Amino acid sequence: MDITLIGSRVAVKLDPKEGKSKGGILLPEQSQTETSEGVVVAVGPGAWSSEKWRFEPMEVAPGQRVIVEKFRGSEVTIDGEDLWIVDARNVVLIKWRHPGEMKAHATSELNQFREAP
Numbered sequence: 001m002d003i004t005l006i007g008s009r010v011a012v013k014l015d016p017k018e019g020k021s022k023g024g025i026l027l028p029e030q031s032q033t034e035t036s037e038g039v040v041v042a043v044g045p046g047a048w049s050s051e052k053w054r055f056e057p058m059e060v061a062p063g064q065r066v067i068v069e070k071f072r073g074s075e076v077t078i079d080g081e082d083l084w085i086v087d088a089r090n091v092v093l094i095k096w097r098h099p100g101e102m103k104a105h106a107t108s109e110l111n112q113f114r115e116a117p
Helices: 099-115
Strands: 009-014 037-043 046-049 054-057 065-068 074-078 081-087 091-095
Touching: 009 065, 037 081
Parallel strands: none
Antiparallel strands: 009 037, 009 081, 037 065, 046 054, 065 091, 074 081
């Protein structure tokens, strides 16, 4: 899938709806809740921050698991895949696979601040 997002937008492929309760009971279609967790498919380049007077790069990257705010953004279908397009501000958290991944991300973020004028 080749898409280009503009500004600070994030394309997320949400996990499918839960068909069972935590106790294992099958739920009817109208009772199934939308999940807000998924995998980032694509991200925009970032956006200009008028508050900080500089370009703010994206904090999320394709392949990361994230949780987004419910009922924010737009649902679109591209190449048969349902995606949720949200602003980066609506990404609530990034789920790290292991502590080393989080440390590497934090180190790269710190280095960006050190290089800033």
